Amino acid sequence: MLARATARFAVRPATASIKARTFATASRAAASASSRRMAMATAGVVTASALSYAYLQKPIAADSKPIAGVKGTFSERTFIAIKPDGVQRGLVGKVISRFEERGYKLVGLKALAPSKELAEKHYDDLKARPFFAGLVNYMTSGTPVIAMVWEGKDVIKQGRAMIGATNPLESAPGTIRGQYCISVGRNIIHGSDSFESAEKEIGLWFGKAGELVEWTPANVDWIQSDN
Numbered sequence: 001m002l003a004r005a006t007a008r009f010a011v012r013p014a015t016a017s018i019k020a021r022t023f024a025t026a027s028r029a030a031a032s033a034s035s036r037r038m039a040m041a042t043a044g045v046v047t048a049s050a051l052s053y054a055y056l057q058k059p060i061a062a063d064s065k066p067i068a069g070v071k072g073t074f075s076e077r078t079f080i081a082i083k084p085d086g087v088q089r090g091l092v093g094k095v096i097s098r099f100e101e102r103g104y105k106l107v108g109l110k111a112l113a114p115s116k117e118l119a120e121k122h123y124d125d126l127k128a129r130p131f132f133a134g135l136v137n138y139m140t141s142g143t144p145v146i147a148m149v150w151e152g153k154d155v156i157k158q159g160r161a162m163i164g165a166t167n168p169l170e171s172a173p174g175t176i177r178g179q180y181c182i183s184v185g186r187n188i189i190h191g192s193d194s195f196e197s198a199e200k201e202i203g204l205w206f207g208k209a210g211e212l213v214e215w216t217p218a219n220v221d222w223i224q225s226d227n
């Protein structure tokens with residue numbers, strides 16, 4: 001895609017000079033001025049494009065950074081998973097939009113049908129609860145889970161607030177669970193509840209090197225600033 005875009009910009013000066021020649025009969029001086037203006041405009045387009053592509057051309061594996069970023073900074077990260085019921089109900093795009101529109105940055109994303117071992121490790125702290133076996137069955141139904149890592153200021157706490165209470169009937173209207181579900185056993189989404197949980201869960205679901213990507217959104221200055 002980048003190659004095609006570059007080619008498109010490369011032919012613009014030629015197109016500009018053909019257009020300038022077409023209008024030269026009216027006034028050679030006017031055509032020359034017009035040609036100069038078009039050349040300048042073309043140079044502007046190429047420069048602007050080169051600037052925005054600079055963000056896209058340098059993906060950096062984010063593994064050198066602490067896995068959950070640095071707590072309390074713009075690099076803080078959380079683990080968010082759309083559970084199988086959220087996937088079956090076609091709510092993936094809506095959930096992703098909420099985080100994107102809030103200004104958070106997606107640095108990891110994959111669909112996977114988790115193994116029993118992964119689901120049990122993820123919910124390890126609940127293994128004594130009566131609903132544990134049902135919870136693991138639900139998570140390992142074969143329908144994928146959409147596993148994500150989101151990054152940004154206070155993303156762990158804000159992510160939980162956006163998700164709403166564990167029991168959707170107690171979730172505030174407008175939260176994800178408050179808007180899309182009515183049952184604690186089918187509450188469509190998970191979010192890390194602390195920095196320590198984020199570290200554990202990102203490591204569990206995105207533990208292989210190169211699975212997270214560090215990148216800079218082109219609109220970063222319009223989203224992040226303490227002025």
Ligand SMILES: Nc1ncnc2c1ncn2[C@@H]1O[C@H](COP(=O)(O)OP(=O)(O)OP(=O)(O)O)[C@@H](O)[C@H]1O
Nearest residue numbers: 126131135165166184185186187189190191192193
């Ligand atoms: N009483 C219950 N009956 C059935 N399932 C439950 C019950 N309580 C919790 N669960 C399931 O176990 C998951 C984990 O429970 P937990 O208490 O850790 O809540 P949570 O942190 O809000 O949820 P999650 O960890 O999925 O984000 C819940 O999201 C829900 O799917």
